[in-house]
Amino acid sequence: MTGKARSPRNPQTGLERGFLWVFRGAALITGMALFFPPANPGRISGKINQAASLFTTGISRDTVTNNMGRILRSQWITDGDVTLLMISCLVVMLGVLACAAGGCMSLGNRKMRKTGLVLPLVGAPIMGAGLFLIHRAYESMLAHGTSADKLDKLELAIPAGFAVFVALTGLLFLTALGAYLATAKEKDPAAKMEMEEKYRLFLMMLPVILLAFIFCYLPIWGWRYAFFDYTPGSDIGPQNYVGFKWFRFLFTDPATSADLVRVLRNTLAMSGLGIATSWLPIAFAVLLAEVRSTKFQRFVQTFTTIPNFISWVLVYAIALSIFSTDGFINSFLTNVLHQTGANTNYLQSADHTWLKMLLWGTWKGVGWSAIIYIAGIAGIDQQLYEAARVDGANRFRCIWHITIPGLIPTYMVMLLMSIAGILSNGMEQYLVFSNAVNKDVIEVLDLYVYNIGIGKSQQISLSTVVGVSKSLVGITLLFLANGISRTVRGESII
Amino acid sequence: MSKKEKSQATHIRRTARDWVFDIAIIVFFCLFTLICVFPFYYLLINTISDNDLVTSGYVNFYPLVKSAAGQAVPGIQISNYVALQNVQDLGSSVLVTVARTILGTALMVITSAWAGYLVTKQKMWKRSFWYRFLVITMYFNAGLVPWYMNMLMMGLTDNFLAYIIPGMVAPYNIILVKTYIESIPTSLEESAVIDGATTSRVWLKIILPLSVPILATIAIFGAVGNWNSFQDSLLLMNNRPDLYTLQHRLYIYLNSSSNLGAMMSQGGQVSEQAAQSLLNQRVIRYTVSMVSIIPILLVYPFMQRYFVKGIMLGAVKG
Numbered sequence: 001m002t003g004k005a006r007s008p009r010n011p012q013t014g015l016e017r018g019f020l021w022v023f024r025g026a027a028l029i030t031g032m033a034l035f036f037p038p039a040n041p042g043r044i045s046g047k048i049n050q051a052a053s054l055f056t057t058g059i060s061r062d063t064v065t066n067n068m069g070r071i072l073r074s075q076w077i078t079d080g081d082v083t084l085l086m087i088s089c090l091v092v093m094l095g096v097l098a099c100a101a102g103g104c105m106s107l108g109n110r111k112m113r114k115t116g117l118v119l120p121l122v123g124a125p126i127m128g129a130g131l132f133l134i135h136r137a138y139e140s141m142l143a144h145g146t147s148a149d150k151l152d153k154l155e156l157a158i159p160a161g162f163a164v165f166v167a168l169t170g171l172l173f174l175t176a177l178g179a180y181l182a183t184a185k186e187k188d189p190a191a192k193m194e195m196e197e198k199y200r201l202f203l204m205m206l207p208v209i210l211l212a213f214i215f216c217y218l219p220i221w222g223w224r225y226a227f228f229d230y231t232p233g234s235d236i237g238p239q240n241y242v243g244f245k246w247f248r249f250l251f252t253d254p255a256t257s258a259d260l261v262r263v264l265r266n267t268l269a270m271s272g273l274g275i276a277t278s279w280l281p282i283a284f285a286v287l288l289a290e291v292r293s294t295k296f297q298r299f300v301q302t303f304t305t306i307p308n309f310i311s312w313v314l315v316y317a318i319a320l321s322i323f324s325t326d327g328f329i330n331s332f333l334t335n336v337l338h339q340t341g342a343n344t345n346y347l348q349s350a351d352h353t354w355l356k357m358l359l360w361g362t363w364k365g366v367g368w369s370a371i372i373y374i375a376g377i378a379g380i381d382q383q384l385y386e387a388a389r390v391d392g393a394n395r396f397r398c399i400w401h402i403t404i405p406g407l408i409p410t411y412m413v414m415l416l417m418s419i420a421g422i423l424s425n426g427m428e429q430y431l432v433f434s435n436a437v438n439k440d441v442i443e444v445l446d447l448y449v450y451n452i453g454i455g456k457s458q459q460i461s462l463s464t465v466v467g468v469s470k471s472l473v474g475i476t477l478l479f480l481a482n483g484i485s486r487t488v489r490g491e492s493i494i
Numbered sequence: 495m496s497k498k499e500k501s502q503a504t505h506i507r508r509t510a511r512d513w514v515f516d517i518a519i520i521v522f523f524c525l526f527t528l529i530c531v532f533p534f535y536y537l538l539i540n541t542i543s544d545n546d547l548v549t550s551g552y553v554n555f556y557p558l559v560k561s562a563a564g565q566a567v568p569g570i571q572i573s574n575y576v577a578l579q580n581v582q583d584l585g586s587s588v589l590v591t592v593a594r595t596i597l598g599t600a601l602m603v604i605t606s607a608w609a610g611y612l613v614t615k616q617k618m619w620k621r622s623f624w625y626r627f628l629v630i631t632m633y634f635n636a637g638l639v640p641w642y643m644n645m646l647m648m649g650l651t652d653n654f655l656a657y658i659i660p661g662m663v664a665p666y667n668i669i670l671v672k673t674y675i676e677s678i679p680t681s682l683e684e685s686a687v688i689d690g691a692t693t694s695r696v697w698l699k700i701i702l703p704l705s706v707p708i709l710a711t712i713a714i715f716g717a718v719g720n721w722n723s724f725q726d727s728l729l730l731m732n733n734r735p736d737l738y739t740l741q742h743r744l745y746i747y748l749n750s751s752s753n754l755g756a757m758m759s760q761g762g763q764v765s766e767q768a769a770q771s772l773l774n775q776r777v778i779r780y781t782v783s784m785v786s787i788i789p790i791l792l793v794y795p796f797m798q799r800y801f802v803k804g805i806m807l808g809a810v811k812g
Contacts, residue, residue, distance in 0.1 A: 035648065036648075198619040201612060201617060204693065204694070205618060209624055212628055212665075219641045219644040225640070287523070300523045300526070310790060311723075313724050313744050318537065321533065321779075322533055326776065330551065335550075363530070367530065432748075463639045468640075
């Protein structure tokens with residue numbers, strides 16, 4: 001396969017194209033279902049780890065058996081049963097692999113398609129055989145359980161994933177067969193298997209796309225919890241569908257809406273303070289550029305960017321070492337200035353929390369944020385300064401009329417981005433600094449979502465509702481900011 | 495910048511106001527630098543001083559140890575770092591953090607290099623769609639709980655792989671690599687293609703060696719991010735304390751001691767034993783903090799130019 005695009009386009013009939021696309025879609029879904037625990041056809045006993053996908057069931061004996069200690073020891077399920085199950089899962093995986101390879105090859109020229117479609121015609125029956133073996137493992141466990149009279153302990157059942165896989169196997173076989181029959185035979189004996197470059201490049205990219213899909217797009221599927229009365233461990237289905245109940249609850253339940261108002265006030269206050277001081281890095285950069293010694297500039301830049309690279313947990317550790325009861329401030333007051341009774345714990349207080357959080361953020365971030373402006377200043381045309389000086393401008397006028405206007409475009413982008421992110425100030429800083437005393441004034445939206453959903457209580461549905469609303473507002477703000485940027489600057493920011 | 499600035503300096507006759515201004519900004523920056531550096535120094539001297547002197551609050555500006563006569567004299571001791579091996583659960587978190595930093599960073603860099611190269615290929619089927627598909631994930635996320643439920647569904651809770659696999663696709667880094675590769679002359683690549691090299695061979699033999707600077711940049715960003723990781727450990731590893739990362743472990747140490755501190759400051763009765771544990775907790779907390787800062791401080795001077803390069807490349811829109 002060379003990079004030259006010399007493969008002729010082999011025409012496809014509408015029927016063939018239809019079969020091929022359904023087949024590719026089915027192969028893609030099947031491939032992903034391998035890693036999807038709810039679709040695991042091998043979970044034939046409730047004692048098999050709920051988090052095990054078909055893939056894990058096939059390769060990891062530990063995962064399969066880690067909840068079955070006593071059952072295995074007492075031989076209610078034998079090691080042989082487990083081995084049979086694992087082998088069956090591996091067989092299914094082999095079949096899926098063949099189908100997926102066929103799906104990839106079906107993007108090639110006619111010769112490659114015709115060859116590639118043989119793979120699922122073999123692979124789908126292999127999948128079927130694997131599923132049959134899983135059923136055998138189930139029957140074998142059933143037999144052992146019956147003889148041990150412990151059937152109820154084993155929680156044997158054919159899982160929903162089994163039906164899903166049977167359906168997918170059938171679909172893969174039929175569409176592959178249809179596509180195979182609809183593909184005309186390659187008459188040219190000299191024809192080689194080739195694929196157009198655009199599809200080859202796409203297939204190389206596919207693993208990355210799938211990873212992004214699984215970890216960034218698939219979570220959107222979790223938004224459904226907003227419409228159900230979900231408690232951890234239960235299932236969701238028609239029986240607990242509640243429509244917009246949680247959205248209404250958010251605004252009608254007095255305690256919750258009071259919480260929401262409080263949390264929004266904290267969020268907006270702290271984001272607002274951040275935006276109000278977002279010019280600080282510019283000031284930092286402009287002043288630093290006024291220092292004549294390059295060595296000193298580099299020295300300052302090196303040391304003021306260090307705090308940006310430590311985690312918020314470490315910032316908190318530093319805060320404790322300086323401001324807690326036995327921290328630097330108190331020991332300095334006691335042992336150097338000989339004051340008595342200096343044992344204030346400055347962190348255990350709710351006074352000026354917003355301001356303190358702003359100061360920590362500034363301490364951590366200002367040196368780093370200034371870098372982009374320092375580079376911006378270096379990029380300003382020196383002739384402007386010379387011309388201004390010839391006209392009699394002093395350095396303050398140069399700063400005001402040349403340097404700062406030169407940095408404004410960069411600043412506008414930063415400002416718009418921070419306005420778009422006004423609801424997302426992250427939870428890490430506020431989580432580490434929160435304590436019993438200041439929790440009411442430090443809880444921002446992100447932290448609130450964590451606290452009610454995962455941290456303190458397990459109100460998955462309510463927490464999802466808050467998260468969904470926040471995501472929607474966030475994306476709206478982002479588009480607004482982008483629209484403003486386009487109108488004003490003629491350039492988009494995303 | 496430097497040369498221009500110097501030539502600029504020789505041209506200007508400084509007035510008195512200029513002198514005052516110059517001195518003021520130098521003093522300001524010295525102070526600010528001190529504020530940035532002193533906390534680290536303070537932590538360090540408290541870990542290498544005598545623990546009794548630390549507890550009485552005498553160690554403020556330089557490390558102190560007790561002399562043979564019991565007097566406080568300047569000096570250092572490293573017994574706290576040696577004693578760390580006895581701290582419960584610390585070893586496993588260091589191992590986990592080192593492992594995820596190495597594996598996670600390596601996989602992220604390889605994926606970014608591969609994807610960043612492929613998205614420069616105009617011929618790819620629906621290239622701009624897939625590129626946007628990746629980039630959008632920087633600006634949009636489904637929310638914490640749906641993300642958590644997704645990880646649960648994928649079997650990535652209480653699982654070391656949760657530290658590595660989700661981090662493999664880093665859209666920002668893909669943009670950085672893409673921007674960098676676009677600046678490489680295409681003639682090199684074209685000549686290799688004419689010689690019959692496949693896409694993956696071109697990537698391995700030509701693109702990778704040429705993009706080492708940008709890969710180093712993203713590797714350092716990735717390594718620092720992995721080393722500092724706290725949130726995923728907090729959210730996902732509920733039943734596996736042996737998989738807690740170092741920052742998570744430190745967070746636990748910090749909290750257990752700050753609660754004791756709160757009791758004392760509110761005038762509550764603290765038993766002898768609790769006071770003793772406060773002392774130990776405090777030394778542990780300083781020393782563990784230092785242990786998790788030191789690697790960053792050690793690599794920092796060598797890596798600083800890469801950090802700066804990274805943020806500058808990011809400023810160029812992808």
